[in-house]
Amino acid sequence: MAEENTTNAAEGKVEVAPTAETKEEKKVEVPEKFQSIVSEIEKMSVLDLSELVKVLEEKFGVSASAPAMMMGAMPGAGGGEAAVEEKSEFDVELTGVGENKIAVIKVVKEITGLGLKESKDLVDGAPKVIKTAVKKEEAEEMKKKIDGAGGQATLK
Numbered sequence: 207m208a209e210e211n212t213t214n215a216a217e218g219k220v221e222v223a224p225t226a227e228t229k230e231e232k233k234v235e236v237p238e239k240f241q242s243i244v245s246e247i248e249k250m251s252v253l254d255l256s257e258l259v260k261v262l263e264e265k266f267g268v269s270a271s272a273p274a275m276m277m278g279a280m281p282g283a284g285g286g287e288a289a290v291e292e293k294s295e296f297d298v299e300l301t302g303v304g305e306n307k308i309a310v311i312k313v314v315k316e317i318t319g320l321g322l323k324e325s326k327d328l329v330d331g332a333p334k335v336i337k338t339a340v341k342k343e344e345a346e347e348m349k350k351k352i353d354g355a356g357g358q359a360t361l362k
Contacts, residue, residue: 267293296345298337302358303329309355317348335362 236244247255263269298317303310307329315325318336328334336359337348345361352359 294342295339296342296361297335298340298345298348298352299333299335299360299362300329300352300357301333301360303332304356304358306356310352310357313351313355313357317351329357332357 247258250258300310300314311322311325311329314320314329314336315322318325318328320328328336337345340348342361349359349361
C-alpha cells in the first residue's frame with residue numbers, strides 16, 4: 207500500500223493522500239507541543255529514522271513492535287500504558303567469548319554454579335542464555351563480570 211505523505215507544518219496537520227490502492231483519506235492533527243519534533247522527524251531519512259528508533263528502544267527499554275505501536279496510536283485504546291512497563295527480570299545471554307576464553311569460563315562457572323566441563327561447554331556453545339529470570343541488578347552485575355573477563359553478554 208503506497209501512500210504519499212503531505213505535511214502542512216503551519217497548521218500542524220499531516221495528510222495521507224490516497225493512491226489507487228487506498229480510497230480513504232487520513233488526517234492526523236499534531237498537538238502544538240509535538241509540532242517541532244514532528245517537523246524535525248519529517249526532515250530525516252529512513253536510515254536516520256531507523257537509527258533513532260533503535261536509540262529510543264535502548265534508552266527507554268521498550269520495543270517498537272508493530273502491534274504495540276498500533277495499540278498506542280489508536281485513540282481510546284485500553285492498555286496502551288501497560289505496554290511500556292519496565293522489565294523486572296532478565297535473561298543473561300553470553301553472546302561472545304573474546305580473547306580470554308579461560309577467564310570467561312571461570313566467570314560462567316562462578317555465575318551458574320556448574321562444573322568446569324559444563325561451563326566450558328556452555329562457553330563453547332555461545333551465544334547461549336546462561337541465567338534466566340534474574341533481577342535487573344544481579345543481571346547487570348553478571349554482565350559486568352563477563353565483560354570484565356573479556357566476553358560479551360546481553361540482557362534480554
